[in-house]
Amino acid sequence: MTETKANNNLAELLRRSARTGFATNSPLILDRKRISRLAAERRQKISESIADAASNGSETSDTRETTMPARNMSTKSSDLFTETTGIVIGDTQQATYASLDKFNRDICECQKCPLGKTRLNFVFGVGNPNADLMFIGEAPGRNEDEQGEPFVGRAGQLLDKILAAINLKREDIYIANILKCRPPGNRDPQPEEMAECFPYLKEQIALIQPKIICALGRIAAQALLDTKTPLGKLRGQWHSYQGIPLRVTYHPAALLRNPAFKRVCWEDIQIVQAEFARLAG
Numbered sequence: 001m002t003e004t005k006a007n008n009n010l011a012e013l014l015r016r017s018a019r020t021g022f023a024t025n026s027p028l029i030l031d032r033k034r035i036s037r038l039a040a041e042r043r044q045k046i047s048e049s050i051a052d053a054a055s056n057g058s059e060t061s062d063t064r065e066t067t068m069p070a071r072n073m074s075t076k077s078s079d080l081f082t083e084t085t086g087i088v089i090g091d092t093q094q095a096t097y098a099s100l101d102k103f104n105r106d107i108c109e110c111q112k113c114p115l116g117k118t119r120l121n122f123v124f125g126v127g128n129p130n131a132d133l134m135f136i137g138e139a140p141g142r143n144e145d146e147q148g149e150p151f152v153g154r155a156g157q158l159l160d161k162i163l164a165a166i167n168l169k170r171e172d173i174y175i176a177n178i179l180k181c182r183p184p185g186n187r188d189p190q191p192e193e194m195a196e197c198f199p200y201l202k203e204q205i206a207l208i209q210p211k212i213i214c215a216l217g218r219i220a221a222q223a224l225l226d227t228k229t230p231l232g233k234l235r236g237q238w239h240s241y242q243g244i245p246l247r248v249t250y251h252p253a254a255l256l257r258n259p260a261f262k263r264v265c266w267e268d269i270q271i272v273q274a275e276f277a278r279l280a281g
């Protein structure tokens with residue numbers, strides 16, 4: 001996107017802010033310079049984290065690939081989202097790795113937090129490496145820990161049904177979690193664990209470059225949006241994760257515990273589907 005186009009988009013958003021009452025300092029309205037500065041800072045941080053992970057992970061890994069850009073990320077950046085989501089697309093984070101497979105191989109022995117000692121399997125993520133739609137949950141549960149794949153228990157089956165209802169399969173999307181290892185007893189992830197593990201998810205997002213992210217549950221949403229705002233207040237609007245439109249809904253496990261959430265979850269999913277279809281069309 002050219003500077004002129006970005007400025008035009010920003011001007012249009014500011015005009016819309018005036019009409020809708022959105023504050024002009026809304027997190028959805030990011031000026032170009034700020035996006036570039038944040039992107040540079042984040043690239044620096046993740047490079048350090050990934051380099052650290054690589055040195056702690058596979059000793060036989062080929063570190064030459066760790067400094068090779070995956071692809072020109074600007075190919076997926078566009079101003080397509082501004083009309084529907086009110087988000088100015090910025091420079092999304094540059095991936096450090098060349099591929100998800102290589103990244104997985106380098107971090108799958110991770111011991112950066114205590115969960116590395118108690119897991120049965122490292123749960124990297126699954127799906128289409130070029131997916132336009134990415135679902136992100138909080139952490140593996142017992143079934144996921146046993147099988148090494150996210151969302152394979154009852155909650156996973158429910159997610160499959162939700163996807164089927166919008167004519168999607170797992171192979172069409174990408175599914176990952178904030179944590180790659182199971183917290184014992186399915187307790188909530190601890191802040192220190194998330195701080196250690198989150199750079200891995202950031203790198204996955206940078207490699208996949210989804211056009212839409214759907215955060216499943218409070219913990220995923222709060223981690224991605226770096227907020228403590230309750231899930232109920234995060235739902236019902238578009239957010240931005242590094243220039244990628246992000247929608248929040250309930251975790252499928254919460255739907256199993258409280259079927260009353262299904263109706264609002266379905267509303268969220270339909271909005272995601274509509275945007276997904278608009279982009280595809």
Ligand code: SF4
Nearest residue numbers: 110113116180181197
């Ligand atoms: S949860 Fe993440 S940081 Fe902790 S050991 Fe597993 S992969 Fe490493």
